[in-house]
Amino acid sequence: MDIDSLNDKQKEALLYNEGPLLILAGAGSGKTKVVTSKIAYLIENEVPSWRILAITFTNKAAREMRERVAMLIDEDVSPMWIGTFHAICVRILRKNIENLGYGSNYNIYDRADQNTIIKESYKELNINKEIYNSRTILSKISSWKNEELTPSEVLDGNKEDIFNFNAGKIYEFYQNKLKENNALDFDDLLIKTVELLREFPDVREFYQNKFKYIFVDEYQDTNSIQYKLIKLFCGKAPNLTVVGDNDQSIYKWRGADISNILNFQKDFPGAKIIKLEQNYRSTQNILDVANSVIKNNPQELSKSLWTKRQGGEKVYYKEFSVSSEEEFAVTNKILGLNYKGYSFEDMAILYRTNAQSRGFEESLSREGINYKIVGGLRFYDRAEVKDIMAYLKVINNPLDEIALLRIINKPKRGIGDSSIEKIRDYAINNNLSMFEVIKNIENYEDLNVRAKKNIKSFANLINLLIERKDSLNVGELAELVVDESQYVEDLKNQNTLEARTKISNIDELISNIMSYDKETSLSDYLSNMSLLTDVDKTSDAKGVNLMTVHAAKGLEFKIVFLVGMEEGLFPIIRQDEDEDIEEERRLCYVAITRAEDLLFISSSKTRYLYGKMTPKIKSRFINEMQDTIEIVEEKNQRLIDVIDYSGKIDERITTYKKVQTPNKSIKSVNVGDKVKHKIFGQGMIVQKKEKNGDIEVVVSFENKGLKKLLLSVAPIEVID
Structure with missing residues (x-):
């Protein structure tokens, strides 16, 4: 392996392999290259x-790390453990896990499965679902789990707090239901592993000796449970290397x-600390x-990024009159940059909250510019995909009641809600799983002949699929599910x-x-699918x-637009606490360092905001960076929206064919003109184009938002 491509600090990190090491890696400093080179170096030696x-935070990072190591050395790296926590x-x-009383074929419950259990608890515990909504309860349960509080401890500690006491009862029901279904949620995966390594010294010593x-x-993103897990892996004399950046801790x-x-x-x-600042x-x-921004945070582990790419274009800042002007100007600049040769894919608009995307989406759409929202409905969240996955979950673990309930009547096979409810009640009253009742439905008297026949047909289908599970690979099994279920x-x-x-x-x-x-087991496939995250x-x-x-x-992107830099929005502080401001400042640092050029x-x-125009003041972060940015001051309000960030006029936007219009009160208008409308009040022209011999303008009105108007008929006049 050639290490000459590494800089001096990267080489130092690569060669330090005895004892704990913190690689403090600034944004864009090549941390992945260092880690993969370090792993390859160890294997070569x-x-x-x-x-x-090697533990990562995303499946994508794990895949890339494994691929990069494999490219660096001519050896099989498949035995290496690389993955998310x-x-x-x-x-x-x-x-x-059998040490903890679970079967090794446990299923992993996602958010939809968790919600199903919470909804069950409302009926079983006679609790108001409006007050104890599932999102709030699941958040509380997750917090309690990460604090390693059991349901009984929550109940004992909240006898005087009726809300938390009832939430604790739901927590208790939730955990019991998970155990009954031989299932774990995502928090359990880490918590049960910590419990296992703590309580069973032989298991702990096995892994400490193995690794x-x-x-x-991304050590800066670890939580308390992940920290405890790392400590349990390490033992007394760890060769532990963590890579992270305190300035990018934003979670x-x-x-x-x-x-x-x-x-x-x-x-x-x-422990040794090596800083990667290039x-x-x-x-x-x-x-x-x-x-200039991040230096305003406490500097326990200070560093200052530098590069050989000296100079470069100035960073421009501009304050607009209204947010609609900001949206138009960004869109205008994107068009200009695309005209100069940059692809749209090279550009990113970054904002603090999801709600800010709407205006930019509309502005881009008006100009016919393609865009994508990063994030959205995942493939594995689509109903039909979840249905097929539920079939596979039941085949793997017939005790999984949530998966069973999802597919018992999909596609429709004449099994009604009342029949399902009777089966569930019978299972609960007789301490049986739902699948056991379904398998022996002929012995259950409280159903009509037709319902029994349909349920028996479903039971036969599942039994067939379970019988074929071990003789087919997971792909063939999935095909069999689709064919035999008649779903397609x-x-x-x-x-x-x-x-x-x-x-x-x-x-x-x-x-x-x-x-x-083809050797992948059904359990392993389902585990892998459950571990897919939104980030990936x-x-x-x-x-x-x-x-x-x-x-x-x-x-990272060649061009970044960082928008909405206003107090209350970025930073989005509800209480002016130092820790919150520091996290917002780190978030601003992350945004800035996404830009390449x-x-x-x-x-x-x-x-x-909230149905009315709200005055805003620029973010405190703008003040912190003011010595390093070029502030664009408007000298001609008439041209506010066609002046780009460097103060130059975009001729592609401002050159129009002269058109005579019948509106005698307006001889000519320009983008940036302030106008008054008899109904909508005062506003500013933010867009103008010729349309069928007329001129169409888009006006941002102070109290009515954006309106499209034709100059030939619109009752507007230009004002000073």
């Missing part, structure tokens, strides 16, 4: 790959604890802006566009399953990228 554990825990639990070298990526809201990275040297005495992504001008045949009979779309999705699912190794799934559409700053983490920053003096 006779460390068996099976003795290496959840994936690693699944592997350990499959082998050892001689441990790597953890406090989902449990990330920045103190894990800040206290690394305290937690692992004798950036390979952005220009120095962009890095200067990032450094039912869709074909519907003969609608929606049905055809669903068939295409099922075809895609089967194709994907077929691509798996983005829209297939091409065009300008629109996303929140959180969604942009780990991505060009960065444009903007805000608005007014924004349409």
Whole structure:
């Protein structure tokens, strides 16, 4: 392996392999290259790959890490353990969970499955679902689990708090139902692994001896349970390498604890810290802006990014009168950059909240610019895909009542809700699983002959599929499910566009399953599917990228528009707490460092919020970066929306054929003109184009938003 391509600090990190090491890796500093080179170096120096554990936060990162290591060395790296925290825990639990009283064929419940249990609890516990909504309850349960609080501890500690006491009762019901169904949720995967390693020394020592070298990526994003898991893996003398950046810790809201990275040297005495500060992504001008913002945070682990790409284009900031002008100007600039040769895919609009996308979507659509929202409905969240997956879950684990209930009448086979309810009640009263009752439905008297026949037919179908499970690979089994269940045949009979779309999705699912190794077991396939995260799934559409700053983490674009930089929006602070401001500042730093070549920053003096125009002031972060940005001051209000961020007029937007119009009160108008309408009041022209011998303008009215008007008939006049 050639290490000459590494810089001095990267080489130092590669060669330090005895004892704990924190690689403090700034944005764009090549951390993945360092980690993969370090792993490859160890294997080349006779460390068996099976003795290496590498933990990532996304499946995509795990795949890329494995592929990169394989490219660096001419050896089989398949024995190496590389995966997310959840994936690693699944592997350990499959082998050892029977110690905790679960079967090794447990299923992993997703959010829909969890919601089903919570909804069951309302009826069983006589609890008001409006007050105790499932989202709130599941959030509380997750928090309690991550604090390692059992249901009984929650109940004991909240006897005077009626809300939390009842939530604790739901938690107790929820956990009991998971155990009955031989199922775990995502929190359980980590918590049960921690419990296993703590309570069973032989299991803990096995893995501590197995993993001689441990790597953890994105260490700044670890939570308390993940931290405990790492400590349990390490033992007394760890060769632990963690890679992270305290300046990019932006997930406090989902449990990330920045103190894990800040206290690394305290937690692992004798630990070495190596800082990677050379950036390979952005220009120095962009890095200067990032450094100017982040230096205002506490500097326990300070660093300053630099690059050999000195200079570069200036970073421009512009404050607009209203948010609609900001949206139009960004769209205008995107058109101009595309005209100069940049592809739309090279550009990204970053905003703090999802709600901000609407205006930019409309503005881009008006100009016919393709765009994609990063994030959206995942493939595996589509109903027809979830149905086929539920069949596979039942085949793997017939105790999975939630999956069973999903498919018992899909496609429709004449099994009504009342029959299903009777089966469930009988199962509960006789301490049986639903599947046991269904298998022996002929012994149950409280159903009519037709219902029994339909249920027996379903039971025979599932039994057939279970019998064939071990003789078929997972792809063949999935095909058998589709054929024997008549699911696709039912869709074909519907003969609608929606049905055809669903068939295409099922075809895609089967194709994907077929691509798996023929030795992959059904349990392993289902585990892998459950571990797919939203982070790993983005829209297939091409065009300008629109996303929140959180969604942009780990991505990079040639051109970035950072919009809505206003107090209350970015930072989006509800209480002016130091920790919250610091996290928002780190988020701003992440946004800035996504840009490779060009960065444009903007805000608005007014924004349409809660049904009215609301005054806004520019973000405090603009003040922090003001010495490193070029502030565009408007000298001619008439041209406010056609002046680009460098102060130049875009001729493609402002050159129009002169058209005579009957409206005698208006001789000519320009984008940027202030106008008054008899009904809509005052506003500003933000767009203008010729249309069928007339002139159509888009006006942003102060109290009525955007309106399209024809000058020949619109009762408007230009005002000073």
